[in-house]
Amino acid sequence: MEYSFTRYLAAKQSIDDRSLNHGVYAALADDLPDEPLAILEAGAGTGTMIDRLAARGLLSRGGHYTAVDSDPGNIAAARARLGPVDLPVSVEFVTADILEFALRERVRRWDLLIANAFLDLADVDRLLPHLFALLNPGGHFYFTINFDGLTLLEPPLDPELDERVIGLYHRTMDERRVDGRPTGGSRAGRALLGQIPAAGGEILAAGSSDWVVLPRRGVYPGDEAYFLRHLLHFFEESLTGRPELEPGRLAHWLARRHAQIDAGELILIAHQLDVCGLV
Ligand SMILES: C[S@@+](CC[C@H](N)C(=O)[O-])C[C@H]1O[C@@H](n2cnc3c(N)ncnc32)[C@H](O)[C@@H]1O
Numbered sequence: 669m670e671y672s673f674t675r676y677l678a679a680k681q682s683i684d685d686r687s688l689n690h691g692v693y694a695a696l697a698d699d700l701p702d703e704p705l706a707i708l709e710a711g712a713g714t715g716t717m718i719d720r721l722a723a724r725g726l727l728s729r730g731g732h733y734t735a736v737d738s739d740p741g742n743i744a745a746a747r748a749r750l751g752p753v754d755l756p757v758s759v760e761f762v763t764a765d766i767l768e769f770a771l772r773e774r775v776r777r778w779d780l781l782i783a784n785a786f787l788d789l790a791d792v793d794r795l796l797p798h799l800f801a802l803l804n805p806g807g808h809f810y811f812t813i814n815f816d817g818l819t820l821l822e823p824p825l826d827p828e829l830d831e832r833v834i835g836l837y838h839r840t841m842d843e844r845r846v847d848g849r850p851t852g853g854s855r856a857g858r859a860l861l862g863q864i865p866a867a868g869g870e871i872l873a874a875g876s877s878d879w880v881v882l883p884r885r886g887v888y889p890g891d892e893a894y895f896l897r898h899l900l901h902f903f904e905e906s907l908t909g910r911p912e913l914e915p916g917r918l919a920h921w922l923a924r925r926h927a928q929i930d931a932g933e934l935i936l937i938a939h940q941l942d943v944c945g946l947v
Contacts, residue, residue, distance in 0.1 A: 816857025
């Protein structure tokens with residue numbers, strides 16, 4: 669099977685839509701001024717947060733949206749998708765590493781900083797002070813879908829092997845390095861609750877935004893079956909060659925999990941946190 673990251677992000681959109689924490693979103697929306705906003709999104713991918721915030725009315729204040737992602741393919745897909753769409757804000761797509769973007773941006777300031785499913789991939793301790801420095805005084809942040817240590821796949825296959833595979837997958841997140849430095853890792857969500865105040869931010873609200881992906885009458889909605897297959901692909905990519913897992917056992921485990929998707933049986937629950945606040 670061919671795997672495409674942009675297809676994965678598109679498939680994830682409906683899952684994020686229903687998972688985002690309503691209380692956190694309401695706390696943010698209530699606290700934002702009713703005037704045009706300059707919005708900056710870090711790790712914006714193909715720009716799905718722009719569709720979402722337009723649909724939810726948050727962009728009706730008008731203003732400008734700067735979407736930054738380091739992957740040129742994702743930015744090209746965002747441009748192709750959203751270029752023809754009539755939006756209440758002007759949108760600027762930037763291909764850049766977000767830390768480099770923050771370090772070179774000495775003059776511009778934004779009112780709202782967004783990161784969705786991104787901070788668990790970043791070196792948050794290093795990045796956050798530089799991101800907060802891009803906000804106007806009293807500017808807001810909205811950090812969503814931050815993975816937080818729990819992946820469940822139901823129904824179980826072999827509880828001992830399931831635990832080993834998932835535990836090892838979480839460990840690969842903790843061992844992930846960017847430029848030799850640690851990233852948010854498998855407990856990024858809860859870590860943010862300490863990292864935000866340490867970087868000078870005030871948390872207004874926090875809550876869970878768990879993904880729950882399951883079929884309805886044996887059929888997954890939208891492209892969510894592909895989303896699950898891509899998740900298994902992440903498992904395969906990160907666990908292949910690990911000495912803790914015999915290759916044959918991993919291959920067999922993956923094949924049985926794919927068969928559960930074919931049969932419309934596999935259920936995923938992943939625990940995540942949303943948080944919003946101001947500086
Ligand atoms: C899991 S995806 C989430 C994308 C999007 N926020 C969404 O939810 O659909 C993470 C994104 O972060 C981008 N990314 C990773 N490291 C980055 C960096 N240092 N600077 C900017 N973007 C980065 C990746 O290219 C990818 O598009």
